[in-house]
Amino acid sequence: MKPPNILSLILLLCSAIGFAQNATITGIVLGHDNEPLPNVNITSKGLGTTTNSNGFYILEITSDKENTIIFSHIAYLDVVLENIILNTNETFEFNPVLKSDVTQIDGVTVSATGEKEVSNILNISPEKIRKIPGANSGVETILKLLPGVSSNNELSTQYAVRGGNYDENLVYVNEIEVYRPFLIRSAQQEGLSFVNSALVQNVKFSAGGFQAKYGDKLASVLDIKYKTPTLFSLRANASFLGASASLETVSKNQKLSSVSGVRYRNNSLLVNSQQTQSNFNPAFTDVQSYLTYRFSPKFQLNFLGNLAVNDYKNEPLNRQTNFGTIDNPQALVVYYEGQENNTYTTALGALKGSYFLNEKTTLKLISSIYHTIEEEYSDVVAAYELGDVDSNIGSNTAGEVLTSRGIGSQFNRTRNDLDALIFNLEHKGSHSMNNSVLEWGAKYTHEDIRDQLRESEFIDSAGFSIRPPRTEFINNQPSEPFDAPLEAYTGLNALNFVKTNRFSGYVQLGTQNTWKNAYIYYNIGIRSHHWTVSGTGVEKASQTVFSPRAQFAIKPEWKKDMLFRLSTGIYHQPPFYRELRDNTGTIQPNVKAQKAFHLVAGNEYSFLLWDRPFTLISEAYYKKLENVNPYTLEDVRIRYAANNDAEAYVYGAEVRLNGAFVPGTESWVSLGYLKTEENRNNRGYIPRPTDQRFKFAILFQDYIPTIPDVKMYLNLVYQTGVPGGSPSYADPYIFQNRLRDYKRADLGISYIFANKDKQFSRTHWLHNFKELSLGFEIFNLFNNQNSITNTWVRDADSKIEYAVPNYLTSRVLNLKLGLRL
Numbered sequence: 118m119k120p121p122n123i124l125s126l127i128l129l130l131c132s133a134i135g136f137a138q139n140a141t142i143t144g145i146v147l148g149h150d151n152e153p154l155p156n157v158n159i160t161s162k163g164l165g166t167t168t169n170s171n172g173f174y175i176l177e178i179t180s181d182k183e184n185t186i187i188f189s190h191i192a193y194l195d196v197v198l199e200n201i202i203l204n205t206n207e208t209f210e211f212n213p214v215l216k217s218d219v220t221q222i223d224g225v226t227v228s229a230t231g232e233k234e235v236s237n238i239l240n241i242s243p244e245k246i247r248k249i250p251g252a253n254s255g256v257e258t259i260l261k262l263l264p265g266v267s268s269n270n271e272l273s274t275q276y277a278v279r280g281g282n283y284d285e286n287l288v289y290v291n292e293i294e295v296y297r298p299f300l301i302r303s304a305q306q307e308g309l310s311f312v313n314s315a316l317v318q319n320v321k322f323s324a325g326g327f328q329a330k331y332g333d334k335l336a337s338v339l340d341i342k343y344k345t346p347t348l349f350s351l352r353a354n355a356s357f358l359g360a361s362a363s364l365e366t367v368s369k370n371q372k373l374s375s376v377s378g379v380r381y382r383n384n385s386l387l388v389n390s391q392q393t394q395s396n397f398n399p400a401f402t403d404v405q406s407y408l409t410y411r412f413s414p415k416f417q418l419n420f421l422g423n424l425a426v427n428d429y430k431n432e433p434l435n436r437q438t439n440f441g442t443i444d445n446p447q448a449l450v451v452y453y454e455g456q457e458n459n460t461y462t463t464a465l466g467a468l469k470g471s472y473f474l475n476e477k478t479t480l481k482l483i484s485s486i487y488h489t490i491e492e493e494y495s496d497v498v499a500a501y502e503l504g505d506v507d508s509n510i511g512s513n514t515a516g517e518v519l520t521s522r523g524i525g526s527q528f529n530r531t532r533n534d535l536d537a538l539i540f541n542l543e544h545k546g547s548h549s550m551n552n553s554v555l556e557w558g559a560k561y562t563h564e565d566i567r568d569q570l571r572e573s574e575f576i577d578s579a580g581f582s583i584r585p586p587r588t589e590f591i592n593n594q595p596s597e598p599f600d601a602p603l604e605a606y607t608g609l610n611a612l613n614f615v616k617t618n619r620f621s622g623y624v625q626l627g628t629q630n631t632w633k634n635a636y637i638y639y640n641i642g643i644r645s646h647h648w649t650v651s652g653t654g655v656e657k658a659s660q661t662v663f664s665p666r667a668q669f670a671i672k673p674e675w676k677k678d679m680l681f682r683l684s685t686g687i688y689h690q691p692p693f694y695r696e697l698r699d700n701t702g703t704i705q706p707n708v709k710a711q712k713a714f715h716l717v718a719g720n721e722y723s724f725l726l727w728d729r730p731f732t733l734i735s736e737a738y739y740k741k742l743e744n745v746n747p748y749t750l751e752d753v754r755i756r757y758a759a760n761n762d763a764e765a766y767v768y769g770a771e772v773r774l775n776g777a778f779v780p781g782t783e784s785w786v787s788l789g790y791l792k793t794e795e796n797r798n799n800r801g802y803i804p805r806p807t808d809q810r811f812k813f814a815i816l817f818q819d820y821i822p823t824i825p826d827v828k829m830y831l832n833l834v835y836q837t838g839v840p841g842g843s844p845s846y847a848d849p850y851i852f853q854n855r856l857r858d859y860k861r862a863d864l865g866i867s868y869i870f871a872n873k874d875k876q877f878s879r880t881h882w883l884h885n886f887k888e889l890s891l892g893f894e895i896f897n898l899f900n901n902q903n904s905i906t907n908t909w910v911r912d913a914d915s916k917i918e919y920a921v922p923n924y925l926t927s928r929v930l931n932l933k934l935g936l937r938l
Contacts, residue, residue, distance in 0.1 A: 140180040140203035143347060144212040145172040146188060147476075152414055154190065154215060161186045171371040175347060178203065180781070188213050202730050214476065255314035256341065262816045262832055264771035264789030265324040265736075266337075267809040269836060269859040270905045271896070271926060272384065273304035273753050277807045278324050279738060280767035280793030281336030282748065282755055285690060288312070290341045291407065292469065292545070293421055293485050294332065298461040299535055299568075299695060300491045302754035304905070305384055306459055308401030308427040313378045315352055315363040316407065318344040325738055326684025326717035329623040329642025329666045330545075330556055335690045335713045335742070343407040343421075346374045350887070356894075356933040359383050359401075377406040398430040419469040421485075427461040433497060438908075438921055439506055446506040448518050449910055449921045457495040457531075464488050477549040485541045493533040500526045503910050503919065525577055532571040537694070539564050553628040556642075562619040566694045569612050570702040573605040586846050607845050611702030615652040615694060621645065625666075634674040641667045648691050650706040658706040662689040678723040682736075688713045692759075696746055699759035709761050714741040731776030740767040745795055749842060749849075750806040752906050752923075765795035765805060782818035789813075803850055804840050811837045826869040828892075833862045844909035844918045854920060860901045867892025867933070888937035893930060900928040 146168050148154040153172025159165060161178050162185075168174045178184045180203050188196040193215035203209050257274040260266045268276045275283040275297070288295050288311065295311045319342035323331075331338045346365035353362040359382035367374040382401040403425040411417045433453040441447035467485035474480060504518040543560040576583040584604050625642025644664040651657040666686030673679060689710040690696075697704050719736035745763040749756050769791030778784045789812040794802040815833040820826075836859040843852035869875065870889040877883045897903075904922035 141177055142209045142211055143175040144210050147214045157188055157190045159188055173371055190215055255310060256312045256317060256320060257310055262814040264773055264787040264812055267812060267836055270304045273307055274310035275753055278337035280791055280807050282807055284755060285334050285336035287332050287334045287338045291343055291421060292483060293467045296487050298463060298489055298491055300493055300533055303752045306429045309380055309382055309403045312341055313405050315361060316343045316376050316378050318342050326715045328640055329625045329644045333646050333689050333691055335688050335711060344376045345409055346376055351938040354935045357931045372411045375408045379404050400428045402426050415473045417471050421467040423465040425463045429459040432456040440921055446508045448506045450502045450518055452500045453497060455497040460492045462490045479547050481545040483543045487539040489537045491535040493531050495531040497529045528575040530573050534569045536567040552630050553626060555626050557624045559622040564617040566615045570609045573608040576606045609702045613704050615655060615704055617648055617650050619648040636672040638670040646691055655704050655706050662710050664689050680721040682719040684717040686715055688715055696757050697759060700756060705759040708759050709744045711746055712743045729777040733774050735772040737770045747797055763795045763797040767793040779819050784817045787814045800850060806840055809836055809839055828867050830865040835860050841907045841920060856904050859903050862898040863896050864898050865892060865894040885938060886936055890935045893932050896929040897926055
């Protein structure tokens with residue numbers, strides 16, 4: 118049976134057999150005294166290398182096939198790593214400890230965390246980030262192709278996991294928690310994700326049921342590990358969307374290493390493909406660095422620094438959006454005056470010291486400071502016309518508005534300023550005991566938020582101003598005039614100075630052993646979190662929560678390679694600043710932590726198909742939520758009710774098939790179903806804003822067999838529509854319409870001029886390039902009209918409000934150049 122070849126269908130080329138690819142195993146070999154061991158021989162299938170004076174080694178092996186690697190030294194007994202299978206271009210970091218009394222032989226198994234793990238031998242298993250196309254390519258793009266992760270906005274790097282919202286996800290970079298700006302309301306304002314994919318070495322992701330050592334959020338954990346360089350390297354990428362460069366350095370004695378990156382992004386190409394025409398001048402810049410200095414084999418110090426400036430300027434001009442049905446086509450025509458000028462400046466500095474007391478005990482101290490200054494200034498006047506469209510294709514006025522249902526204008530004014538400072542000090546430790554690992558941690562967090570909200574929206578129709586639908590303003594407009602001062606239809610005016618002190622800690626025990634010829638793993642732990650909210654004019658309030666959690670996995674001794682997992686626990690989300698702020702901008706200090714009970718059951722089945730490794734991963738999950746803080750979602754802006762007046766549930770199932778569909782590549786197909794609803798004040802259950810019922814996604818990599826240097830990356834996503842929200846002052850129990858289904862395909866094709874398998878002589882112009890590629894990307898390949906939110910337009914006479922979809926980007930072509938020296 119031959120595997121499918123999608124690129125053959127796209128380019129009308131025939132399939133043929135592939136070519137061999139390599140993977141890399143690297144690390145540091147230690148002796149029984151925990152000192153780096155030089156002159157260790159490492160061999161595998163005729164290939165070999167030796168460790169240098171610092172115990173460091175690097176060895177290339179054949180990918181997608183079983184390999185046995187032997188570590189040998191004249192003064193020690195061997196370490197044998199059997200039957201390891203690495204993916205193409207994967208880097209596997211393995212740090213063995215050689216002993217003089219026992220030969221160590223082990224194989225690669227899969228632990229309950231989903232990572233490769235070698236029993237009884239210290240190891241780290243990095244995973245290579247795939248270069249797949251996307252309007253925001255990188256780690257988040259990969260996550261969005263997982264079955265439990267959803268995002269219906271390609272301009273945003275934010276994602277929702279299993280019914281949660283964007284605020285319910287933890288993100289760590291080398292054990293340092295990172296944050297996003299607070300005020301961003303539109304995805305096109307976001308710019309860059311914190312995570313620089315060029316610096317990433319390893320990605321761990323949990324969509325629920327995660328361990329107690331991870332913090333207090335309801336939905337997921339993204340645990341990123343930045344590279345620890347072993348060689349000098351300079352990378353650069355450029356495209357119509359921006360440019361980036363990264364530098365990896367390492368000193369001669371291997372003690373000092375650094376990885377740094379600078380990025381610039383301009384979304385004009387994408388935003389200009391939307392229906393709103395504008396003079397758009399964004400500038401998103403990011404500088405990041407991660408340094409490591411090894412004072413001795415027992416102590417090392419790391420520094421993570423980041424500075425990001427998002428300068429967003431937009432002068433909207435006009436917009437026409439056609440909507441409705443074939444029988445009743447309608448259009449919204451808008452003419453704008455004014456501009457938006459938003460600036461988001463964030464900085465993060467963090468230090469992490471690691472002390473290896475002995476080969477069993479590690480102690481860490483981590484401190485970080487995050488500072489953000491955010492400004493939102495805008496004055497935009499929109500004159501609109503809502504009417505019926507000429508649907509006669511042969512007419513000279515086809516597509517134009519013939520008769521008006523309503524005309525009016527809207528004035529939006531914003532003057533928002535936020536200054537936030539977050540300080541963290543944390544201790545973490547671990548101690549190994551035979552087949553068990555005890556881990557603990559304690560953390561102090563101080564948050565100082567200064568926020569001034571000034572927003573107003575005036576709506577004018579047929580010469581009169583529409584007042585808020587409050588009891589003191591009820592009258593029969595426009596038939597009967599209302600003689601009173603002008604009042605904004607919606608408005609916020611608040612000044613908040615809020616401080617929060619948090620104390621949290623955890624302890625957990627993980628054990629792996631055998632039971633009746635089966636490999637078992639379990640982890641039990643508990644977290645505690647105490648916080649106090651205070652501030653100017655804010656009543657002081659405190660709360661303490663406890664979160665027990667447990668994970669269990671078993672790998673039976675069967676002919677079929679099966680792993681079964683079960684995770685459960687209590688997960689609290691103590692309110693962050695935005696969760697304390699209600700719809701009027703007022704701080705509600707007595708908001709309780711949202712609480713969720715997780716139950717996750719999963720299975721991993723690894724097998725060979727077409728003589729290549731595949732894995733079928735399936736999971737079913739259930740969440741019961743209490744003290745729910747209801748919210749509305751508009752684009753990427755979340756506004757909370759801050760009253761804990763709801764309860765909710767989530768359940769669903771997922772399946773993902775991962776493997777080498779084409780030799781030398783890794784692809785997957787994923788399928789997911791979920792349902793999430795909430796009950797506010799016992800009024801009954803309605804879908805939550807993230808009720809993404811069905812999802813189907815494909816990540817596919819391919820190449821032309823006769824020209825293997827032509828690579829293809831394709832991702833396809835289909836998601837059913839989420840609830841479309843409701844207009845201001847409306848009852849969400851009445852407005853239950855959904856957005857249209859989200860369908861998108863992004864295609865990238867590139868030609869590889871040089872890489873590690875394709876080097877040139879000194880006289881060739883490509884000799885100085887370790888990697889060089891040139892290609893193109895087509896975003897939204899099939900030009901689907903996807904919408905993120907609705908604009909609610911009111912007909913003054915009938916008082917009917919129409920949901921006009923806000924469409925996302927259309928088809929866009931992007932050229933891309935990548936190189937490494």
